[in-house]
Amino acid sequence: MAVFVCAGCEGELSVPVSRVALPAHAHGEGGDRFLPPVLQPGSYAVDPEPSGPPFRSWSGIGAREAAARGVYAPVPALSFAPPGRILLAPGDTRGTVLIPERCDGCCASDGRLGPNLACARCGREVGTRIDDCHHWQAVWFEPDAVRELPVEGPTRPAGDGWSVPGLPPVEPQGWWSAQWRAAVGTTLADLLAASGGEPLDLPEGLLTETFGHTLAGVLPCGTPARRVALAGPGLVPPIPPAAPVSPVASPDIALVPRHPWTGAVWQPSDGSVPVPLDAEVWTYLAFPQPASPTRLPEGVERDDPLPLRPHRLFTPDRWLLLHRLARLPTVREPWLRAIYDRLAADGPF
Template sequence: MTVFGCRSCDATLTVPVSRVALPVHADQKYGNRPGSLAPALEPGTFAVNPLPSGPPWRRWAELEPGEAEALGWYAPRIRISAGPVGQVLLAPGDVRGAVIDPALVSDSACCGIDGGEPNMVCATCGTPVAIRIDDCGLRQAVWLAPLTTHVIGDDLGPHPVLDWADLIDHRPGIPPSEPGGGWHPMWAAAAGAALAHLLATSGGEPIVIPDHQVADVFRPTLDRLAGPGRTGPERTLVLAGPGLPDADGDLALIPQHPQTGELWPVAPPVRPVPLAWDAWRHLAFHRAPKPVGRSVPIPPEAPLALLPGPRFEPDGQIFLSVLARLPEVGQPWLRAIYDRGRPYSYTFHVF
């Protein structure tokens, strides 16, 4: 188990938690409906952000040559963090011994609490230790500040690491639609991140997607972004991973292990395209049941219903953020797609 505490007084700040990979939807903003989104992590787990976070913030125009690349950015943003790495994400219910300080709560939020700096303090000594987020359209979260918190106990946690076979049995994935019929925010985030990797890996060449369900997720947006008339050899995108045959395409949509962050290996020259486990698992093994009572059989090549509608929209902000961290975004054709999203202004549109 891992337990975090206050760096100033060593007071305990969390229940025992197990480390998992930082999910792509960790800081997702989805829509503008009342109420916050579900926490990014399940109870009893934590994830570490390996990238800089929080102040000081640097405006893009003020950066020295090479400074953005050193911080992991390859395309312009409004501003980027040059703060410390190692911010820890927790489900809010796993926090103990820390309280919200009204004097530290930002007034920039809408319906709840948001902020780029700590708004929770250690209940024992008053040191600012965490950021609590529960504003509308944002993931409920607590982010521990890396400079004022540290690990005070580290051992096997409550969630043992599963191998790939156990993941298939015990983590069946998440359906693309919510109970109310709308799109699940996790799917929008997962598809946005995978789409950035897919474009970067494709080299701008046409992409063929034989699997109807995978095509339902990616084909419409690919066509809108890259447009028709692309030249060059066609590259085939196939599903690959545990429980599936070896990849027989040029590009392989592979799962990322939700606990370790490990990517399913594929042999060159196949090029991997990572996708969050919960979306990959559903695409790889879920098939809609055939209608009952049909006198005419459905041919195997007929498309099967996967998506709830209306038209699926990957998360554009996550797409741009992931794309900006890939060196391939420097290719002129891909930079043009990135620039259409206006990621370095206060307006936003990409799809």
């Protein structure tokens, strides 16, 4: 575990926290409403890419300089902040005060004016708190303003970390989960790159409901198609040595979980191309929750309403899809660049 301290006076700025992988929805949005913290209490993540102000427009950067910074297709603006910003849940911070004149936004702060948190001991700018409507609540410490100190603390839960609870795709209020929209949007970029521009064959059900609409709008139809299937730990039981080889062919592309602690991508052993997906979303797809076995006694009637359901088709987070796609070198291939340009111009969804 670690605590973060001010790089100027070494005042403590956080409780002890354990590192986890940067979640797919760290930079996502969730509609005109208030969202919970992006991270669970007691954890932190590091963004390997530059994020936050200052920004420079694409016209002022140029394709060559952008490619040197890992961006291969036009984007509205590119961050020129140092990489390595540190993400925490707001409740895990200590010893900070707000800078009121930088608390912009609609209902609270959205971080557009730069760091709005200062060290309470010395006044040094240390990070940005974001808690505006339609934003996930977060605190981002600047990498050059804080230092990480190791501390003793409780170990991680038992196990290898791959087993996580599945996240339902629909929230109790009846709308699609913002975390699902972010995870699917990010994974769609890698799935498009893995397709090679050829048709994809997805299994029927929730996977097609969440991925299929966008793919059908940008990829050709017909056969032969590359087969997509889920793969990952615990999904397929081991075959006894004496058992015959399964007649089911391996998929061409495997949707696999990304490790929630390290961000490592689970690697299939059958030669299929792995495409990573948020572990909680993958778990729900791989191991859907069974219907409740509860049955009312004969003669008992209830008028409880049925669970709410979304009133529209699932749409992935467009911004995160384009963000990831622009950072894949494959997007420079003409067929994928055409898809990127179409999506960027408000294409099929």
